[in-house]
Each structure stands twice: as structure tokens, then as C-alpha cells.
Amino acid sequence: MKRKEPLFRVVKREGGSPVRLALSYVVAVVLALCIGALLLAMQGVPVMQFYQDMFTMGMVGSRYPFRVLEGFIRLFVPLLITSMALSLAFRMRFWNIGGEGQFIMGAICAGIAAFQLGNTLPQPVMLLVIAACGILGGGAYGLIVAALKVRFGTNETLLTLMLNYIALYLLEFLGETKADWNFMLSEQSARPVFAQFPEAADMILFTIGPFQLNLSLIIALVLCVLVFVYLKYTKQGYEIAVVGDSPNTAHYAGIKVGRVVIRTIFLSAALIGLAGAFYVSSAGTLSTSVTNDVGWTGIVVAWLAKLNTVGILIVSLLITVLQYGCQAAGTAYPSIDANFADMLQGIILFVVLAADFFIRFRVVIRGKEAVK
Numbered sequence: 001m002k003r004k005e006p007l008f009r010v011v012k013r014e015g016g017s018p019v020r021l022a023l024s025y026v027v028a029v030v031l032a033l034c035i036g037a038l039l040l041a042m043q044g045v046p047v048m049q050f051y052q053d054m055f056t057m058g059m060v061g062s063r064y065p066f067r068v069l070e071g072f073i074r075l076f077v078p079l080l081i082t083s084m085a086l087s088l089a090f091r092m093r094f095w096n097i098g099g100e101g102q103f104i105m106g107a108i109c110a111g112i113a114a115f116q117l118g119n120t121l122p123q124p125v126m127l128l129v130i131a132a133c134g135i136l137g138g139g140a141y142g143l144i145v146a147a148l149k150v151r152f153g154t155n156e157t158l159l160t161l162m163l164n165y166i167a168l169y170l171l172e173f174l175g176e177t178k179a180d181w182n183f184m185l186s187e188q189s190a191r192p193v194f195a196q197f198p199e200a201a202d203m204i205l206f207t208i209g210p211f212q213l214n215l216s217l218i219i220a221l222v223l224c225v226l227v228f229v230y231l232k233y234t235k236q237g238y239e240i241a242v243v244g245d246s247p248n249t250a251h252y253a254g255i256k257v258g259r260v261v262i263r264t265i266f267l268s269a270a271l272i273g274l275a276g277a278f279y280v281s282s283a284g285t286l287s288t289s290v291t292n293d294v295g296w297t298g299i300v301v302a303w304l305a306k307l308n309t310v311g312i313l314i315v316s317l318l319i320t321v322l323q324y325g326c327q328a329a330g331t332a333y334p335s336i337d338a339n340f341a342d343m344l345q346g347i348i349l350f351v352v353l354a355a356d357f358f359i360r361f362r363v364v365i366r367g368k369e370a371v372k
Contacts (some may be wrong), residue, residue, distance in 0.1 A: 028351050081275035088227070092260070114197045187229075235265070326344055
């Protein structure tokens with residue numbers, strides 16, 4: 001009996017020019033901005049002024065434009081490092097959806113080190129200790145899933161997703177439990193509030209005129225270069241590519257797949273934990289909203305950048321401009337709150353992702369093509 005052809009089929013496109021790819025993204029962004037403009041107009045907000053404030057992040061006309069740039073860097077660095085770290089796992093087709101949890105565990109471990117050590121160490125040494133604790137906290141959390149995957153063949157997507165919530169609830173427990181053993185809370189506050197870090201645990205800042213350059217930005221850019229070299233020019237990077245293409249081929253070539261999985265996932269999660277440590281050091285405290293959804297946004301960034309390290313740098317920059325700019329622009333209009341800014345970001349990301357899908361694939365209706 002002849003098998004009936006399905007009504008709809010998704011077919012992968014062959015090739016595609018870079019120019020067409022770039023134009024498709026531009027059209028997608030313009031379309032998303034038009035949708036956003038319509039929503040802004042319905043709220044009585046001047047569209048052009050809002051978008052100017054958004055894309056300039058409120059720096060135009062600001063009395064302290066350098067403070068805006070400093071706030072931008074504090075958001076940009078965690079997203080860049082997290083997106084880059086997730087791309088390591090995704091290249092191996094290990095779907096690490098646990099960026100939120102690994103970020104939180106890195107932040108918690110860094111916070112424990114900061115509160116326990118206080119000002120007993122010089123600031124550079126303290127930052128090294130905080131960074132090491134963040135690396136170990138995030139890396140160990142990712143290592144749990146990697147070990148279970150290698151030993152029992154468990155589903156990494158489900159496990160990393162569940163571990164996100166365990167880390168989040170642990171952070172909330174620490175932030176809301178007033179008890180003698182909880183040294184992370186402020187003693188001066190009647191209600192549970194995370195205490196400020198000691199001065200030695202604050203991120204090092206380099207003063208350049210009125211601007212203070214965050215050391216974490218320099219480290220993040222150096223990490224970009226190191227990850228690029230690691231993936232492109234080292235044996236370990238080659239093994240990641242082979243395992244991602246075909247684990248069976250990797251086995252046949254003599255590559256120890258289990259060892260590669262554990263090593264790569266530890267590195268991925270460790271970098272995310274480092275991002276968490278850098279963030280709390282820059283903020284000077286912990287909070288229950290410490291991640292700013294960086295683990296989820298990092299997945300979008302890595303996907304849009306096609307797991308390319310340079311692309312991740314560019315997309316992270318643009319997404320952070322969008323996030324920080326929406327917040328800055330929304331403060332000038334009472335009808336625009338944080339929820340509207342989040343919705344506008346979501347529209348733009350959704351339309352760009354939809355465009356990315358139709359760039360990669362075409363939908364075919366039985367007997368004819370729906371999308372050329």
C-alpha cells in the first residue's frame with residue numbers, strides 16, 4: 001500500500017548566500033520594530049523618541065552617560081560568557097538548558113567565599129578566590145548531569161531544566177530564611193535581605209576619567225579569544241566537533257566520548273558559574289533575581305549566532321543594547337513598565353527566530369511549496 005504523503009513537510013534549504021541571510025535578519029528586525037511601534041502608539045508613546053532612547057540606552061542628554069555605559073557592561077558580560085559557554089555544549093549536541101541553575105550556583109559559591117573571608121585578603125586575591133569558587137560551583141552542578149548522561153544515558157535537557165529550579169529555590173531559601181546560621185543576610189535589616197559584600201570582594205574597576213572600566217569586561221573578551229582558539233586549533237576542540245557530528249564515528253576514531261562529554265560540560269558549566277561570580281562581585285551582593293534570565297537569553301544568543309564565537313560577541317552586544325535600552329527608554333513614560341519592555345524584547349526575538357527558521361527551512365504543502 002502506497003504511503004500517503006503528509007499535508008505539510010519542512011525541508012532544509014540548500015546553501016544560501018550570506019547577503020540574503022543578512023537581509024533576512026534586517027527585515028525581521030524592522031518588522032519587529034514596526035509591531036513594537038504600533039503597540040507604543042496605542043499607549044500614546046512617541047515612537048521615534050522611544051526608539052532613540054532605546055538604541056542610545058538613554059545616554060543622549062544624560063548628565064552621567066558613563067554611568068549608563070557602566071550599567072550596560074554589568075549586563076553584557078554575564079550574557080556574553082554564558083552564551084559562549086552554552087555554545088560549547090551545543091556544538092557537541094548536548095542540550096545544556098541549565099544555564100540559569102549553573103549561574104546561580106556559581107553566584108552562591110562566590111557569595112559564600114565573599115562573606116566567609118570578608119576583608120582578610122587583598123582585593124586581587126579575593127577576586128581570584130571568588131572566581132575559583134564560581135567556577136567550581138557552576139562546573140560541579142553541570143558535572144552531575146554529564147556524569148548521569150555518560151553512565152546511564154539520561155536526558156540532559158530534562159535534568160538541566162529541573163536543576164535550574166533546585167538552584168533557584170535554594171537561592172530563595174537563603175534569601176528569605178532569617179536564622180543564626182545564615183551569614184549571608186544583613187544583620188541591620190529586620191526583614192531578610194542579602195548583605196552587601198565586603199569591599200575586598202567588589203570587582204576591580206579601572207578609572208578612566210569619569211568612566212570606570214569593569215575588569216570583568218576585559219576577562220570576558222580574553223575568554224572569547226581563548227574559546228575561539230580552543231575550538232578551532234586544539235585537539236580538544238576537534239573532538240567536540242567529531243562527537244557532535246557523530247558519536248559512533250568518534251568511537252570508531254578512538255575518541256573517548258564519555259571523557260569528552262564530561263570535560264566539555266564541566267568547562268561549559270564552569271564558565272557559566274564564573275559569569276555568576278563576576279556578576280555578584282560587580283553588583284556587590286546577591287539577590288533572588290540575580291540571573292536576569294541570562295541562562296535563557298544565552299540559548300537564544302547562541303542559536304542566532306550559529307554557535308560562532310565572533311557571532312556570539314556581536315549578538316550578545318545587540319541583545320544587551322535591546323534589554324538595557326528598553327529599560328532606560330521605559331523609565332521616561334508612565335504607561336511603559338518593565339513588563340512592556342520585556343514584551344517588546346520578546347516580540348523582536350520571536351520575529352528574528354521565525355526569520356531564522358525560514359532562512360534554514362522551507363515549508364512544503366502536499367503538491368506545492370508554501371514558502372519559497
